[in-house]
Amino acid sequence: MLEKSIDTKTAILTIAKDLMRQLGYNAFSYADIAQQLNIKNAAIHYHYPAKEDLLLGVIDTYIEEYQHLGKQLIAAPISSLQKLSLFIEKYSVLIDQKSICIIGSVASDYNTLPKSVREKVLKLIDLVINMVAQTLADGRAKGELTFSEEPKTKSLLIMTNLAAGVQLARITGKNDFNEIVKALLDQIKK
Amino acid sequence: MLEKSIDTKTAILTIAKDLMRQLGYNAFSYADIAQQLNIKNAAIHYHYPAKEDLLLGVIDTYIEEYQHLGKQLIAAPISSLQKLSLFIEKYSVLIDQKSICIIGSVASDYNTLPKSVREKVLKLIDLVINMVAQTLADGRAKGELTFSEEPKTKSLLIMTNLAAGVQLARITGKNDFNEIVKALLDQIKK
DNA sequence: AATTATACTTATTAGTAAGTAAGTATTACT
DNA sequence: AGTAATACTTACTTACTAATAAGTATAATT
Numbered sequence: 001m002l003e004k005s006i007d008t009k010t011a012i013l014t015i016a017k018d019l020m021r022q023l024g025y026n027a028f029s030y031a032d033i034a035q036q037l038n039i040k041n042a043a044i045h046y047h048y049p050a051k052e053d054l055l056l057g058v059i060d061t062y063i064e065e066y067q068h069l070g071k072q073l074i075a076a077p078i079s080s081l082q083k084l085s086l087f088i089e090k091y092s093v094l095i096d097q098k099s100i101c102i103i104g105s106v107a108s109d110y111n112t113l114p115k116s117v118r119e120k121v122l123k124l125i126d127l128v129i130n131m132v133a134q135t136l137a138d139g140r141a142k143g144e145l146t147f148s149e150e151p152k153t154k155s156l157l158i159m160t161n162l163a164a165g166v167q168l169a170r171i172t173g174k175n176d177f178n179e180i181v182k183a184l185l186d187q188i189k190k
Numbered sequence: 191m192l193e194k195s196i197d198t199k200t201a202i203l204t205i206a207k208d209l210m211r212q213l214g215y216n217a218f219s220y221a222d223i224a225q226q227l228n229i230k231n232a233a234i235h236y237h238y239p240a241k242e243d244l245l246l247g248v249i250d251t252y253i254e255e256y257q258h259l260g261k262q263l264i265a266a267p268i269s270s271l272q273k274l275s276l277f278i279e280k281y282s283v284l285i286d287q288k289s290i291c292i293i294g295s296v297a298s299d300y301n302t303l304p305k306s307v308r309e310k311v312l313k314l315i316d317l318v319i320n321m322v323a324q325t326l327a328d329g330r331a332k333g334e335l336t337f338s339e340e341p342k343t344k345s346l347l348i349m350t351n352l353a354a355g356v357q358l359a360r361i362t363g364k365n366d367f368n369e370i371v372k373a374l375l376d377q378i379k380k
Numbered sequence: 381a382a383t384t385a386t387a388c389t390t391a392t393t394a395g396t397a398a399g400t401a402a403g404t405a406t407t408a409c410t
Numbered sequence: 411a412g413t414a415a416t417a418c419t420t421a422c423t424t425a426c427t428a429a430t431a432a433g434t435a436t437a438a439t440t
Contacts (some may be wrong), residue, residue: 041399
């Protein structure tokens with residue numbers, strides 16, 4: 001088997017993911033990736049013929065990641081609050097990398113995305129919103145959490161706090177994000 | 191006086207504002223503006239030599255707009271809830287235009303913005319966050335609103351709900367935004 | 381009336397973008 | 411050993427980007 005090319009393909013994807021969250025779809029180029037990997041632009045086109053294919057690949061990895069996380073969270077022997085904290089921690093890390101979350105990135109660039117990508121983005125967003133909603137519903141059913149809204153609505157509130165929270169914190173500082181997290185956890189703590 | 195050029199300059203700014211919110215800084219070009227106004231690219235460079243200058247102009251109009259709104263809100267003989275509703279209405283309108291708010295737009299593109307723009311963006315964000323915080327603080331002092339967080343923190347929570355709310359609603363539909371607004375108004379209603 | 385400033389257009393440049401075609405070296409398969 | 415697939419590089423094309431220089435018509439100023 002040709003190991004190197006598989007490594008290159010995943011390496012391209014990893015860098016593309018970072019560039020998407022740091023700069024957005026329209027602000028990075030194949031040259032940025034090629035430079036970091038010491039390969040030529042055309043090598044990227046070999047693995048991902050068009051930028052559209054590359055972005056589809058990026059979104060796919062996030063769909064898989066969150067599907068995996070969703071299954072893990074259902075089985076995990078931890079409180080619902082701890083589950084949400086694990087999820088929130090994923091967002092907190094982004095700020096140190098001067099990144100925003102992938103959903104915020106594609107949402108901002110949405111009007112400029114190819115149709116095939118838009119459909120996948122919708123799938124990713126539904127997945128994450130429903131995962132958080134499910135965690136919230138379970139937590140309330142178990143008496144671990146308290147909130148008066150519908151789980152889906154509360155999920156929307158929390159997800160928008162987090163998504164825009166990292167966008168804001170990249171500009172105003174991480175403290176604003178920490179304040180948001182503290183407040184929203186206080187809201188649902190019993 | 192040469193009236194026409196002043197109209198052209200403001201017309202450029204108006205279109206740039208729309209393009210910023212619809213496509214983002216890196217996805218629109220001088221050609222997009224020139225086409226809509228039936229002028230040449232170079233005419234835009236005459237009024238705004240570099241794209242940086244154009245973006246500075248765009249941010250300036252929003253700073254002025256929100257400074258104006260802030261003053262209006264202080265004097266207005268309406269309830270704090272109505273003041274917040276007026277502010278929220280500005281966001282609601284964006285979704286119909288397939289736009290996001292200017293703060294979300296520049297926040298997403300932040301790493302790609304010139305330094306001079308970044309400083310102005312920070313000023314705009316502080317202005318809006320503090321305006322909402324002030325309205326919340328006044329409303330609570332007058333007994334019109336209820337919330338347990340610090341006004342600044344509650345402002346961050348509401349602003350992130352709105353900013354990411356319009357980003358999300360552009361993809362998933364306006365109903366999600368309406369749900370968010372209903373829920374956050376319920377939270378602070380007495 | 382002559383000059384100057386304004387608001388452009390025409391024409392061009394240098395740089396960068398995505399994408400492709402053709403060639404090459406290495407590995408896998410038969 | 412010969413063939414074919416894999417994973418690239420080299421070289422190129424097309425298209426678009428911001429930006430600039432030089433020219434032009436009109437209006438304002440002196």
